[in-house]
Amino acid sequence: xxxxxxxxxxxxxxxxxxxxxxxxxxxxxxxxxxxxxxxxxxxxxxxxxxxxxxxxxxxxxxxxxxxxxxxxxxxxxxxxxxxxxxxxxxxxxxxxxxxxxxxxxxxxxxxxxxxxxxxxxxxxxxxxxxxxxxxxxxxxxxxxxxxxxxxxxxxxxxxxxxxxx
Numbered sequence: 001x002x003x004x005x006x007x008x009x010x011x012x013x014x015x016x017x018x019x020x021x022x023x024x025x026x027x028x029x030x031x032x033x034x035x036x037x038x039x040x041x042x043x044x045x046x047x048x049x050x051x052x053x054x055x056x057x058x059x060x061x062x063x064x065x066x067x068x069x070x071x072x073x074x075x076x077x078x079x080x081x082x083x084x085x086x087x088x089x090x091x092x093x094x095x096x097x098x099x100x101x102x103x104x105x106x107x108x109x110x111x112x113x114x115x116x117x118x119x120x121x122x123x124x125x126x127x128x129x130x131x132x133x134x135x136x137x138x139x140x141x142x143x144x145x146x147x148x149x150x151x152x153x154x155x156x157x158x159x160x161x162x163x164x165x
Contacts, residue, residue, distance in 0.1 A: 004131060006124055006152045013131050015118025017146040024137050025116040029082060029105025032091035037080065037105040039141065046077040046165050049135040050102070050156070051119060053126055055085050055093045059155055060132070064099060066158055071101035076139070077165060084108050084129055119148070132156060136164040 002013040018024050024039070031037040039047075050067045052060040064081050071079040079102040081090075090104035107113040107130060114120035119131045134156045136145035145164030149156050 001122070002118070002131070002148045004148065004150055004152060006126060008151070009124065011124035011126070011152075012122045013118060013148070014115065014120045014122045017118055017133060017135060017148055018143045020143050020146060022143050024135065024141050024143050027105075027113045027116065029080075029107055029113060030087050030109055031106075032087045032094065032104050034087055037103060042078050042080075043141075044076075044139050046074075046139055047137040047141075048074075048077065048079045048161060048165070049082055049133070049137070050079060051082045051117070051130050051133040051135070053121070053129040053132065053152065054083055055089055059153055061093070061097070063132075063155055063158075064093070064102065065097060066155070068097075068099045068101045070158065070162055074162075074165065078103055080105050082107060082113060082130065084111070084114070126152065134161045136161055 026039045029037040067079045081102050082105045084107050087106045114130050132149040134147045
């Protein structure tokens with residue numbers, strides 16, 4: 001279980017992120033078109049998982065914008081932005097913001113992604129949502145980098161995540 005904060009107040013996640021050097025759990029999310037977004041879709045590509053509580057917060061929206069800008073310059077890499085927001089919210093946000101270089105995936109159906117990756121918030125006012133994390137995978141699905149952002153209201157370390165690619 002990871003100990004993080006929300007506005008300086010302690011909260012916990014249900015587990016820990018997958019360890020660097022391990023094979024990441026397979027995942028199935030729901031895309032903005034209501035179709036499946038699976039880890040198998042990205043076989044042979046590097047993957048950046050930008051995970052956050054909700055697009056309806058300034059920090060989460062900023063992270064999606066930042067990773068969208070970075071994704072435009074990355075070769076053989078896909079950025080998947082993951083939250084429990086409904087796919088409709090993902091689509092609305094991306095259209096309104098001109099976000100077109102990332103893939104969005106919602107964990108709203110079963111919450112399996114959050115459970116498998118150990119990052120669902122366990123307590124506090126955001127219990128049940130996904131914590132702010134970044135996980136970088138190589139072309140074989142091996143975890144190369146993880147960041148469990150210690151304060152939910154803080155942006156991730158973009159530079160370190162992209163350097164891990």
